[in-house]
Structures are given as structure tokens and as C-alpha cells.
Amino acid sequence: MTTDLPPRFFTNDKGTFGEYTAAVRWPIIVQNAVDDMKKELKTVASDDLEKIKQGTTITNELVEFRQEILDRKPLRPFTLEEAEIASVPGSYNEYLIAHNGVTWDKVEWLFSEIYLYRRVNVYFKCQPLWKDFDIFDGLKQFTFKSSLHGVVELAMRYKTLSSQFATISEDKELLEILFKEFIEISLWGNATDLSLLTNATLEDLKSVQGAKVRAASEAKIVVNDTEKAWKKLMTLRDSGCKNVRVDFVLDNSGFELYADLMFAAFLLKTNLAQKIKLHGKDIPYMVSDVMLKDFHILLKDLKDRSFFPVDSESEESKAFDQFADDISTFFTNNQIEFEADSFWTTDLDYWNIDPSENKYNGAKVYKDLLKSNLVIFKGDLNYRKLTGDRAWPRTTAWNVAIGPLATNGITLLSLRTCKADVQVALPTGLDEGLTQLWEKDHPGQGSWWCCSGKWAVICYATSN
Ligand SMILES: O=P(O)(O)OC[C@H]1O[C@](O)(CO)[C@@H](O)[C@@H]1O
Ligand SMILES: [Mg+2]
């Protein structure tokens, strides 16, 4: 039977965080890109006239694009030339033909936000001297550099643990405690996501990365299926499986990627997994999302004492080198693999990770993820795509909200800090309670408790 699905969130859904994001935050994000382009242009040699000309064109186009959003213009299709030069997946124009005339103030939030980053990318791809320039690189690097406190803390923790991984892997109780700890580190690493902390101070960044914060944050995980993922890995290990593969559908670069790599190293060092596959983005996306180049930049930053100014003879410096060297070794011997399929930056939600989607790599990704024992989806946007970003009642069962993914053979775990209106799998009454709590300090925005990044959900699904 075809149950009719709730609509996806729209940018004109009154009083939603999506409405606010489209009206207020997107113009800021595009303005930040304009400002960063102007800064970048100042670093171009004054006699490099062609590069300056092309960069100025992009800057002017970004200014116009910001105005297009502010003026609530229709979302235009990509021209044939743009699609050709920038290899824009056809799914965008298909959507715009099917939803003809949608405007920035009245369009599905999921599509329009992803379309926004594709429009920005097309401007760069159409200028040969700027086609590989990541306009968000400066912000990614600034934020990672500001994460020194958390980076040191985790590196020192890893260094301490690394001499005990063999012992730890024999002690199930300790192994489970650390598994939970690394899940939490990976989960909250997310909280330094740029798109939400657009004006984060150093103090803000430090606060969300302290160990003490994580201890308190356990209470903030309102749905927690960690135990189910743990049991899955234990069953595999106890059955003597020697080629356990865990996948990460990554979210943000910088501290979150660093935390994810910590988690990956822990899984490999304790033999809970023998292979890690990382899935990143093929274009700059959602301000801070990870591309392959960001993975290599992170390893370089960890070895670069001018980036993280720790004394090169210090324990901290040794800890940075050890972690970076471990990850590099895993990468060289293919125990950690990184792939950036174009599917991840299409507008398609993850109900398209299914044999039926043969146009934009949905079926290809499905076949690959079938070979994984556990696919960890990181962050809010991935959660929105898993649930189709639909206006489900917030007590809707997880297995209903993820559609075909509940039965098509993939085992998944969503680690999500809540930053959007969509929210499912809550126990009865919890939403009302947290709405009331949030309403106190945020009159009229009580339901935005699940858009604040202050709470999180860990949701598991498997069909076998
Ligand atoms: O990096 P994350 O955790 O996916 O967060 C990105 C989220 O930030 C927002 O841009 C604003 O909350 C959402 O639209 C998007 O889902
Ligand atoms: Mg995130």
C-alpha cells in the first residue's frame, strides 16, 4: 500500500528554522564568500591580470547571487554550458522542471540549500584559473586552527591509549566504554560546524571540545542506539569475522574529521574493524564538508608546527606526529580508503540509496554500502537526507522515516547533532518537554530546540 508521505520542509513554513535559514543565514553565507573572495584577490600578484579578471567576475556573480536570494527570485536551471563545464548532475534541472517557478522564499529547504552550494561551485568551475579553488578553505582552516585545545587533548588521549590498544581489545568492558567515548567524540566533534557557529569565538570552540563537556553531553543524547551498534560489532568479532568494514559518510572537515579519524584509528587498532571506508564530497559543500584534499590538509596541519604552534620537542608535538603517522600508514596500506562519489552532493535524499536509482549513482552507492558491516552517517544534513527532510510527527519510528533503508540490507548508524526542523524517533512527551524548556529563553521558537546543536540522536537500523 502506498502511504502518502508528509511533505518536505519548505522555506516558507512559518516559524521554522528552515524559513529562518533561507531568509537570514543564506545571505550571510554568500556574503562571507564574497568577503573571502575579496581577501583572496588581494593575494593574487597584481600583474596576474587574467586571474584577477576571472576572480573579479566570480565575486560580482556572488554579489548578484546573494541579491537573487534576497529578492526571492525563481531558482533558475543550470545552462547547458554550466552543466557541461561544471559537470552538474542532471537531477537539479530535472527537479526545477518538475517544480517549475519555485522561488527562494517558497521551495523545499533540502533542495534549495544544496542547489545554493552547487550554484556557488559553478561560478568557480566556469573560471579556469579558479576551477579548483575552495572558497570555504580559509574558514575551514581558521576553525581547525582555533581548535588547538581539543586537538591537543584528543592527540594526548590517543597517545596514552595507543600503548594499551592490545590490552584494551582483550577487555570487553573497557573496549565498550572506549567505543562509547569515541562515538561521543565523533558525534560532538560536529558541534564546531561552521554553518551554525558563523561567529564562533575561540572560547565557544574550546568549550564544545573539552572532555568535561562530553561527559555532560551524554544527557543531551535523546535517542541512543549505541548499544545496538556495539552488539553488531561484538557479534562479528565473536564469530571470528576478519574483514569487518566500517564506513563513515563524513560531514565536516577540521575537528569533526579529526574526531572521525580518531574513532577510525580506535576501531582498527583494537581490531573491531579491519577496513574503514570514508565517503567525502566532490565539491565544496555546506561550508565545512570534507573533500579528499581536506583529509590530506588535516594530516599536513598536524605535522606543521607553524599551523599548531606546539614546541617541536614537546609531548604534544610527538602526539600530533604519532596520530598523523598512524593515519597516513592506514591510508597507504588501504586500511583507510577515501572516496568522493558525486551522489553525495546531488539533491537526492538517501531513499535513493537503492537499486532503483540508476541515473545519479544511487544504485552504485547502494551496492558499495552493502559490502559494509556498519555505515556511520555523520551530522545533520545526512540525517535530513536519511529521513527525506520530511515533516514527520516527531514520534515517527526511525524505520518508517528512513524508508527503503530500513529493509534493503544496509546496516546504518546516524550520529546527528540536531540542527534542523526534521526530528523523528522521539519517545512520547519528550518533544513537548524540550519545546517548553527551549521556549523559556527563546520565545516563539520552542520547537527549535532540535535546531540548536545542543541535543543529539544516535539512530541504528539494520535489515538482516
Ligand atoms: O554539518 P551538518 O551537521 O550536516 O549541519 C549542516 C546543517 O546546518 C544547516 O545549514 C543549518 O542548520 C542545515 O541546513 C544543515 O543540515
Ligand atoms: Mg555537522
Ligand SMILES: [Mn+2]
Ligand atoms: Mn556539514
